[in-house]
Amino acid sequence: CNVKAVIPAAGHGSRMQSNIPKQFLTVGGKTLLQYSIEAVCADSRVTEVIVAVSAPDSNDLPDVSELAVSQTVTYVRGGETRAESVCKGVEYALVQGATHALVHDAARPCLPKEALARVIDSGVASQHGAILAIPVRDSLKRAMSLNNNAAHIEESVEREHLWQAQTPQVFHARTLLNGIHHMGAHNPQLTDEASAMQWLGYQPILVEGAFKNLKVTHPEDFECVANWLLAPVT
Ligand code: CTP
Ligand code: MG
Numbered sequence: 001c002n003v004k005a006v007i008p009a010a011g012h013g014s015r016m017q018s019n020i021p022k023q024f025l026t027v028g029g030k031t032l033l034q035y036s037i038e039a040v041c042a043d044s045r046v047t048e049v050i051v052a053v054s055a056p057d058s059n060d061l062p063d064v065s066e067l068a069v070s071q072t073v074t075y076v077r078g079g080e081t082r083a084e085s086v087c088k089g090v091e092y093a094l095v096q097g098a099t100h101a102l103v104h105d106a107a108r109p110c111l112p113k114e115a116l117a118r119v120i121d122s123g124v125a126s127q128h129g130a131i132l133a134i135p136v137r138d139s140l141k142r143a144m145s146l147n148n149n150a151a152h153i154e155e156s157v158e159r160e161h162l163w164q165a166q167t168p169q170v171f172h173a174r175t176l177l178n179g180i181h182h183m184g185a186h187n188p189q190l191t192d193e194a195s196a197m198q199w200l201g202y203q204p205i206l207v208e209g210a211f212k213n214l215k216v217t218h219p220e221d222f223e224c225v226a227n228w229l230l231a232p233v234t
Pocket of ligand 1: 007008009010011012013014015016021023052078079080081082083085086105106107215216217
């Protein structure tokens with residue numbers, strides 16, 4: 001098989017509220033995007049990395065020759081939604097001879113090598129594909145909202161069978177593209193690649209991810225990544 005990584009990096013990061021998109025924020029002189037590219041390259045089964053960005057010809061993108069990776073890194077133009085950006089990347093991967101696509105968020109810079117290896121093992125071994133996920137730890141409550149924006153507990157939700165999906169997510173590339181096309185890249189239910197596979201009737205495997213593989217969504221996530229997870233050991 002031939003696994004190519006697709007990194008959607010064309011978002012605006014509205015919840016992060018920073019003046020540049022979060023994937024271009026730097027920690028120790030390197031952008032989060034750069035960390036994410038290097039993280040997926042840590043497994044030699046990944047033969048190429050395709051990064052979907054909003055302006056592939058921009059001078060602000062990390063220079064691929066400066067990346068400490070042996071794989072080829074290519075920028076392609078992303079789309080209006082995450083799914084559309086993933087589509088563009090997977091289409092390019094197929095042209096380049098990919099059998100499998102490994103999709104990883106640009107905003108998840110702390111992916112451990114062992115978790116990457118686990119999800120590739122499972123994702124290429126099964127036609128259902130595989131995703132990293134972690135079991136939910138906290139008690140879960142369904143809220144009933146009140147008039148004054150306050151929330152009351154309507155009921156507790158059993159946590160036993162619930163997992164939080166992460167990336168990477170690894171699938172047969174052609175099947176994944178079919179799934180996204182069928183479901184529609186603007187469908188609000190298409191929040192990850194597994195949803196598109198499920199739409200076709202597949203049941204992707206859950207592979208144990210890592211708590212540190214968190215996605216930078218809000219400013220406090222960035223603080224955690226910058227001050228703890230990517231901080232140099234002193
Ligand atoms: N993404 C993308 N193309 C889009 C939207 C998102 O490639 N049109 C990427 C983001 O750059 C990010 C990943 O998908 O790496 C995960 O999405 P998310 O965390 O939602 O990022 P944003 O959409 O940028 O953030 P927000 O939803 O807060 O605006
Ligand atoms: Mg988003």
